[in-house]
Amino acid sequence: MSTAASHLARLVSGAHPGPTTPPAPAVGPHGIVVDDRDRRGTRPGPPPAPARGPDGILFDLDGTLVDTIGLIIASFQYAVRAVLGADLDATTARSWIGRPLLPVLLDLSPEHGAEIDRVYREWNLAHTAKHIRPYAGVSAMLAGLATAGRPIAIVTSKRRVSAELALASVGLTGAIPIAMTLEDTQAHKPDPEPLLAGATWLGIPAGRCAYVGDATVDVLAARAAGMTAVAVTRGAGEREALVATGPDLVCDSVGELAAYLGVGTTV
Numbered sequence: 001m002s003t004a005a006s007h008l009a010r011l012v013s014g015a016h017p018g019p020t021t022p023p024a025p026a027v028g029p030h031g032i033v034v035d036d037r038d039r040r041g042t043r044p045g046p047p048p049a050p051a052r053g054p055d056g057i058l059f060d061l062d063g064t065l066v067d068t069i070g071l072i073i074a075s076f077q078y079a080v081r082a083v084l085g086a087d088l089d090a091t092t093a094r095s096w097i098g099r100p101l102l103p104v105l106l107d108l109s110p111e112h113g114a115e116i117d118r119v120y121r122e123w124n125l126a127h128t129a130k131h132i133r134p135y136a137g138v139s140a141m142l143a144g145l146a147t148a149g150r151p152i153a154i155v156t157s158k159r160r161v162s163a164e165l166a167l168a169s170v171g172l173t174g175a176i177p178i179a180m181t182l183e184d185t186q187a188h189k190p191d192p193e194p195l196l197a198g199a200t201w202l203g204i205p206a207g208r209c210a211y212v213g214d215a216t217v218d219v220l221a222a223r224a225a226g227m228t229a230v231a232v233t234r235g236a237g238e239r240e241a242l243v244a245t246g247p248d249l250v251c252d253s254v255g256e257l258a259a260y261l262g263v264g265t266t267v
Helices: 003-014 069-084 089-093 101-108 114-132 138-147 158-168 193-202 214-225 239-244 253-259
Strands: 054-059 150-157 178-180 209-213 228-232 249-251
Touching: 003 253, 069 114, 069 228, 089 150, 101 114, 114 158, 138 150, 138 253, 150 193, 158 178, 178 193, 193 214, 193 228, 193 253, 214 228, 214 239, 228 253, 239 249
Parallel strands: 054 150, 054 209, 150 178, 209 228, 228 249
Antiparallel strands: none
16 A cells, blocks of 8 residues: 555545533624524524624635535545545545645645646536535525625635636526635635635624635634634534634525524525
8 A cells, every 4th residue: 555545545544533512502703602402402593693784795606505525525536536446534634625625635644645636626626516506595595795885705715716616506607696716815724814815805804704615724814814714614614613603604505694694595
């Protein structure tokens, strides 16, 4: 077995302890209860919103506005198998979502990471239309925000061409502008730099913006940027892991998110 494959085997066998339940209730940095299930474990209604909503709203893309999770996992698995001859489990691949691609792959294999990155991108672009899925209600939510004149934009770790293709594949071209992509900043989530740049792009102070994302790195970046951190549970992150990072709000459906943002949706 190659050195890289051995490293992958060690990573897969030891890097995934089971989820832990954080203390309840969990309270975000702005004093909002983010997980208010009662002691019987029942799910609450729509999460409470701050008294004053955000002036600007920045969104992650993968797992937040479009369902690319299956595509990303399949792309990781194909590229790792093609270059290293090793199988990558879905849990490991899912844990990488939200981070810039090349650093993840160089951590996996310093020798072959760049080649895995090339194969990943080639396969991903060729199979986007087949594997990507829309999230019901997102189009209506974005249309409602646009109609209301709310400043919105995307901040993503994807390359711009991939982000544009993802939006086009689910009919969202023109529904929301792309502010920041991988090419636009030196640092990336969980560093706050791309989110701060996104707030500047909107022309709104970071402290008056919310960032909506599905991964723990999204919540960490939002908190570091001083933004309202909104976690959605339909994407890459497990609910328990998201809550443990201390978001201001956890939304379990598009309808809950739309309600917090002050727009209607049928979902």
